[in-house]
Amino acid sequence: MSKIIEGLLYSESHEWVRAENGTAEIGITDYAQKSLGNIVYVDMPDEDDEVSQNEEFGAVESVKAASDLYSPVSGTVTEKNDALEDEPGLLNKDPYGNWIIRVSLSDLSELDSLMDAAAYKEFLDKEAH
Amino acid sequence: MSSAYFPHTEGDIRKMMERAGITSPDGLYADVPEDFIFKREFDLPDGMSETEVRRRFDALAAMNVPLKVFGGAGAYDHYSPSVIPYITSRSEYLTAYTPYQAEISQGTLRYIFEFQTMMTELTGMDVSNASMYDGPTSAAEAAMMMNACTKKKSRIVLSGSLLPQVIEVVRTYCGYHGLALTVIPHKDGTSDREAMIADVEKGDVAGIIVPSLNRFGIIEDLDGLSDAVHSAKALMTVYCDPSALAVLKTPGEWGADIACGEAQTLGMPLSFGGPYLGFLTCRQEYVRKLPGRIVGETKDADGKRAYVLTLQAREQHIRREKATSNICSNQSLMALYATVYMSLMGYEGLKEVNRLSSVGAHWLHDRLLETGKFEEAFDKPFLKEFALRSRIEPERLQHELAKAGFFGALPAGDDLVTFCVTENRTKAEAVALVDAIRRMTI
Amino acid sequence: MKYYDKLIFELSKPGRRGYSLPSGDWGDGEIPVPESLRRAEAPKLPQVSEPDVVRHYVNLSNMNFGVDTGFYPLGSCTMKYSPRINEEMASHPGFTGLHPLQPSETVQGAMTLYASLSSALCTLTGMSAFTLNPFAGAHGELTGLMIMRNYHNSRGDTGRTKIIVPDSAHGTNPASAAVCGLEVVQVKSTPHGTIDVNDLKPLLDDSVAGIMMTNPNTLGLFETEIREIAELVHAAGGLLYYDGANMNALLGKVRPGDMGFDIMHLNLHKTFSTPHGGGGPGAGPVGVAAPLADFLPAPAVAPDGNGRLEWFEPKNSAGRISGFHGNFGVLMKAYAYILMLGRQDVKNVGPYAVLAANYVKESLKDCYKLPVDSLCKHEFVFDGLADDSSDVTTLDVAKRLLDYGFHAPTIYFPLLFHQSMMIEPTETESVETLDAFIDVMRKIAEEALTQPELLKTAPHNTPVRRPDETAAAVHPVLKYNFQSAEQ
Known part of the structure; x- marks a missing residue:
């Protein structure tokens, strides 16, 4: 069973969003880290890069797999999580405690298109079948 | 009974068919539509014995004319130590596949790690991959890599002083890969720096490729070029001859981001063009865009030092259409060739190779000018290869030399011809070459 | 196999040398290169004697496993x-x-060999012309796709930018297509692993350049609907590309040209017995049907009309894809192999390879899960152990095989199954070898139930055991650290 946290928003490509005051932290879900296995590298955009909803902004790599990251929201990258450069395994250890990028949101209404915890749980259940 | 390579006796075949539940030989292809089964004869000779195969190859060899090699243009007749074929023909290296099962491939993985180390030493770069096919394709991969590293920039600028086959292969790859290509003609035999910089400053260029030793054998002075390229947010690749880098300024010292080239000069026989050895090295920050296999060091379950293929998420078997390159098999055994060569030669040996070659080349250069059949072309520093303006029509000169038993005077555009001397040539051979030319009419 | 822990750099001692160069009659002049063009520091290459070098690389080789092992x-x-x-x-x-x-007048023998090998490959595959210039299978794919694009473009048919690739294809197929500037469209497989023709049909329109296929496919199954697929793709104006990775199944029996393929590559290091060399050099010749012969890359070989062979650039050449004309040494090996087999024995290659695969498959399918239980060609795929009550994985089985002196099958490919184990025995293995392998595979299946820990911790008898790949990728060490060695 994959862990899902209340209060976060989720995308179908298994990213989570923690939105507050026009900014958002973006990370990958417990389900995503489990399917990848030991994460060895996180390819992150640079500060000030623009990201757009549903578009690729980076990638997560394990030894035998790679998965592109799709941004659940649009905006400007204000920060990337430098700790992941040295210890990408943090995403395995605590996927919800470690965001990948912080974004200053350009369109708050995009948040409405994301799933809440219950909806995401239902989505995962459906995917499993 | 058939070929020595098939171990099956009639009894074996019966036993195998029975277990497989197949009643007749045709049953093996029962799933193939009948009219796709080939029932005619192949247009091939009858099977031969080894003696007959040897005879066939001897007959073919007799149709070749061995020449004393005084030409280069991307393939060089350097000394090849006797130890190398002995090592590289060992079954354990020769008949292994790509080292996917690290536990039983530490031999391959270790020599690739050594190769990577040696190539970074020679090129002055941070990281190396496990090899590319040949020099020209390594340059094409470098072009695509520069595009990948600079995201949206999709134009590549080449110096016209690169070998023509390098320019042609890069042109082919760029054309299909959707990259624009500009070739800036050489100026007096070397890269036209001003024109290249002006072009790069237009802002749409991912990177440039310039040679270290160029098509005319000239050692290019790349001082300051990388600064100009980097200020335009473009990258610089230097195409080089790793043998010469034992003594010449390295791509790293010139400020390059990527180095690539042809490593046939590291002890590989000419072999009519292959197998040779391309290589690609780069600065640390671009390692995730470096194509091809890479070997890394780690520890095994018992804490022993061990080697594995690493950073595989870059590669085609994982990234598929998003991989930086499609390369899979490379030239691994030739990387072993180069590694054993570099181990035997060391820095001192390579320096001596360059000394003998360059002293010989300068001697020949001066003697050829004395014949009155040539004029100085560029008067710039060269190593083992040089260009002259020929007063004899270049094609005719080359063919007449071939008749006299020499390979030299390679046409290099207009009235230019190139010659090359390596440590494999003797002064007596060079004297004979000069004499042969002296006897020719203009 | 014995663990040996040296790197050549660790044997280095100043003053030693392993080379022998002529003293030279050029005199003892210095390298005539100005200081500004010379490197500042000597490269740190090893200083070792010839015996040091020989022993080191022989010791390293003892940690390797090859077909000869x-x-x-x-x-x-x-x-x-x-x-x-x-x-x-x-x-x-x-x-x-x-x-x-x-x-060219001084290399007629070499050029004759090039032309003769091309012709031999033509008769064996049913193609019209071959280039031997590509260096490897993936390089052949790229060359073939360039020919495909060039063909369409030359006819003014410039909108064909997509290529159809089965979801079960080798990774090089989509990667080659991307390098060639084509957009990859995946076609699904049926549960039997063959192309789903119903999924293919709606994908075919005038934006499609062609389709890349292997036949037999990655499950070792013959694509029985190949005739219909060829008709559909051709009717839509596309071309069929044959990935020759699995050609050994058909050699001597079925020719890609006769099945409707327009372009193909061969892996001489697979089908034509040239050794793989630990990852190359290989050779990936590309063959084409007659209408495409003018699109082959340069240089090509042809008679000049005066009884000699000459290099030339085909009229609509895809351009130059190699510095010279391929891995010539590898071409020589493949030519020797074809001469040895000759026109009779070459007909046995495919059938014996298919026989061996079916023999192994039938002997093991009660112990390992066989997702598609039918006649296979040169290889087949198991999906892990038949009894999956233990948590033993395909990786564990593969590692345990090493203990018993066998190389592992290809694992976790194709991606269609979670525990893929792809087995290809080839025609050169005796029934005794196959039996020994079968016995060991059965024993391992038993061990999985009785002593799973033995498999989870396998291999036990190899020079190293399960190197830490995660650590290698997180903090890559990609070259020898001379500094730490000095401390």
Whole structure:
């Protein structure tokens, strides 16, 4: 069973969003880290890069797999999580405690298109079948 | 009974068919539509014995004319130590596949790690991959890599002083890969720096490729070029001859981001063009865009030092259409060739190779000018290869030399011809070459 | 195999040397290069004697496993025996000294070999013309796709930017397409692993350049609907590309040209017995049907009308894809192999390879899960153990095989199954070898139930055991650290 946290928003490509005051932290879900296995590298955009909803902004790599990251929201990258450069395994250890990028949101209404915890749980259940 | 390579006796075949539940030989292809089964004869000779195969190859060899090699243009007749074929023909290296099962491939993985180390030493770069096919394709991969590293920039600028086959292969790859290509003609035999910089400053260029030793054998002075390229947010690749880098300024010292080239000069026989050895090295920050296999060091379950293929998420078997390159098999055994060569030669040996070659080349250069059949072309520093303006029509000169038993005077555009001397040539051979030319009419 | 822990750099001692160069009659002049063009510091290459070098690389080789060491059932890789006559011929002194740019009148023997091998490959595959210039299978794919694009463009048909690739294809197929600037469209497989023709149909329109296929496919199954697929793709104006990775199944029996393929590559290091060399050099010749012969890359070989062979650039050439004309030494090996087999024995290659695969499959399918239980061609795929009550995985089985002196099959490919184990025995293995492998596979299946821990911790008898790949990728160490060695 994959862990899902209340209060976060989720995308179908298994990213989570923690939105507050026009900014958002973006990370990958417990389900995503489990399917990848030991994460060895996180390819992150640079500060000030623009990201757009549903578009690729980076990638997560394990030894035998790679998965592109799709941004659940649009905006400007204000920060990337430098700790992941040295210890990408943090995403395995605590996927919800470690965001990948912080974004200053350009369109708050995009948040409405994301799933809440219950909806995401239902989505995962459906995917499993 | 058939070929020595098939171990099956009639009894074996019966036993195998029975277990497989197949009643007749045709049953093996029962799933193939009948009219796709080939029932005619192949247009091939009858099977031969080894003696007959040897005879066939001897007959073919007799149709070749061995020449004393005084030409280069991307393939060089350097000394090849006797130890190398002995090592590289060992079954354990020769008949292994790509080292996917690290536990039983530490031999391959270790020599690739050594190769990577040696190539970074020679090129002055941070990281190396496990090899590319040949020099020209390594340059094409470098072009695509520069595009990948600079995201949206999709134009590549080449110096016209690169070998023509390098320019042609890069042109082919760029054309299909959707990259624009500009070739800036050489100026007096070397890269036209001003024109290249002006072009790069237009802002749409991912990177440039310039040679270290160029098509005319000239050692290019790349001082300051990388600064100009980097200020335009473009990258610089230097195409080089790793043998010469034992003594010449390295791509790293010139400020390059990527180095690539042809490593046939590291002890590989000419072999009519292959197998040779391309290589690609780069600065640390671009390692995730470096194509091809890479070997890394780690520890095994018992804490022993061990080697594995690493950073595989870059590669085609994982990234598929998003991989930086499609390369899979490379030239691994030739990387072993180069590694054993570099181990035997060391820095001192390579320096001596360059000394003998360059002293010989300068001697020949001066003697050829004395014949009155040539004029100085560029008067710039060269190593083992040089260009002259020929007063004899270049094609005719080359063919007449071939008749006299020499390979030299390679046409290099207009009235230019190139010659090359390596440590494999003797002064007596060079004297004979000069004499042969002296006897020719203009 | 014995663990040996040295790197050549660790044997280095100042003053030692392993080379022997002529003292030279050029005198003792210095390298005539200005200081500003010379490197500042000497490269740190080892200083070792010749015996040091020989012993080091022999010791390293003892940690390697090759076809000559033992059975190598690596699926899709066709690890057959490499005859030694190939090697002897490739080192023939009448060829090794030839410069690739020598005037053609001085290399007629080498050019004749090039032309003869091309013709031999034509008759064996049903194609019209071959280029031998591509260096490897993936390079052949790229070359073939360039020909495909060039063909469409030359007819003014410039909108064909998509290529259809089965979801079960080798990773090189989509990667080659991307390098060639084509957009990859995946076609689904049926549960039997063959192309789903119903999924294919709606994908075919005038934006499609063609389709890439292997036949037999990655499950070792013959694509029985190939005739219909060829008709559909051709009717839509597309071309069929044949990935020759699995050609060993068909050699001597079925020709891609007869099945409707327009372009194909061969892996000489698979089907034509040239050794794989630990990852190359290989060769990936590309063959085409007659209408495409003018699109082959340059240079190509043809008679000049005066009884001699000459290099030329085909009229609609896809351009130059290699510095010279391919891995010539590898071509020599493949030519020797074809001469040895001749027109009779070459007909046995495919059938014996297919027989061996079916023999192993039938002997093991009660112990391992066989997702598609039917006649296979040169290889087949198991989906893990039949009894999956233990948590033993395909990786564990593979590692345990190493303990028993066998190479592992290709694992976790194709991606259609979670525990894929792709087994290709080839025609050069005796029934005794196959039986020994079968016995060990059965024993391992038993061990999985009785002593799963033995498998989870396997291998036990190899020079190293389960290297930490995660650590290698997180903090890559990609070259020797001279500094830490000095401390």
